[in-house]
Amino acid sequence: MNIYETDLTHAVLEKLIFLSEKWEKENSCYGYRANKKEDIDGNRIFLAEENGEIIGYLFGKTDVKANMSSVFPDDVPFFEIAEIYVVPEKRSKGVGRALFDFAAEKVKSEADYIILSTATKNQKAILHFYIDEVGMSFHSARLFKKIR
Numbered sequence: 001m002n003i004y005e006t007d008l009t010h011a012v013l014e015k016l017i018f019l020s021e022k023w024e025k026e027n028s029c030y031g032y033r034a035n036k037k038e039d040i041d042g043n044r045i046f047l048a049e050e051n052g053e054i055i056g057y058l059f060g061k062t063d064v065k066a067n068m069s070s071v072f073p074d075d076v077p078f079f080e081i082a083e084i085y086v087v088p089e090k091r092s093k094g095v096g097r098a099l100f101d102f103a104a105e106k107v108k109s110e111a112d113y114i115i116l117s118t119a120t121k122n123q124k125a126i127l128h129f130y131i132d133e134v135g136m137s138f139h140s141a142r143l144f145k146k147i148r
Contacts (some may be wrong), residue, residue: 001011001048001049001050001055001094001095001098002048002049002050003046003047003048003049003098003099003102004046004047004049004102005044005045005046005047005102005103005106006045006046006047007045008040008041008043008045012045012047013037015054016035016040016045016057016059017035017036017037017040017141019035019054019085020035020083020085021034021138022032022087022113023085026088027121028120028122029119029120029121030120030121031119032098032119035083039082040059041053042061042065043059043060043061043082044059044060044061044062044079044103044106044107045058045059046058046059046102046103046106048086048090048095048098048099055086055090055095056084056085056086056087056090056095056099057083057084057085058081058083058084058085058099058100058103059081059082059083059148060079060080060081060082060083060103060116061077061079061080061082062077062078062080062103062107062111063077063078063079063080063109063146064076064077064078075118076112076113077110077111077112077113078111078112078113078114078115079102079103079104079107079109079111079113079114079115080114080115081115081116082102082116084096084099084100084116086099095130096129096133097133097134098116100134101134102117109134109140114136116130118130
């Protein structure tokens with residue numbers, strides 16, 4: 001497996017959109033919709049490739065915001081992962097962790113934290129991945145209960 005950072009070329013954009021369409025069809029996340037160019041543009045892009053095929057991706061960007069003090073001090077730079085995706089047949093094989101670790105190493109000179117939000121329908125698996133596998137901390141949650 002090869003993990004690397006890449007620019008957003010036309011070929012990369014086509015593949016990322018194709019994979020996000022595949023992800024949307026899985027119906028594994030609440031409200032997930034396939035990406036368009038504007039969803040990806042301006043992000044740093046990291047790819048996992050095996051035998052010439054992209055098997056996973058991660059993209060996001062570094063930012064600094066105030067009013068994040070419930071998570072970390074104001075005006076601290078962070079890298080926010082917009083998406084991390086691994087094709088179903090390669091999940092639980094270390095691809096997601098390799099993408100996460102590679103991106104963390106690449107952005108650590110510009111960000112003090114990595115943050116993300118998730119809308120997965122399999123919260124136990126995703127919390128295991130992010131907390132147990134990649135060492136993130138749990139800071140907040142937004143919970144929903146349908147009442148009507």
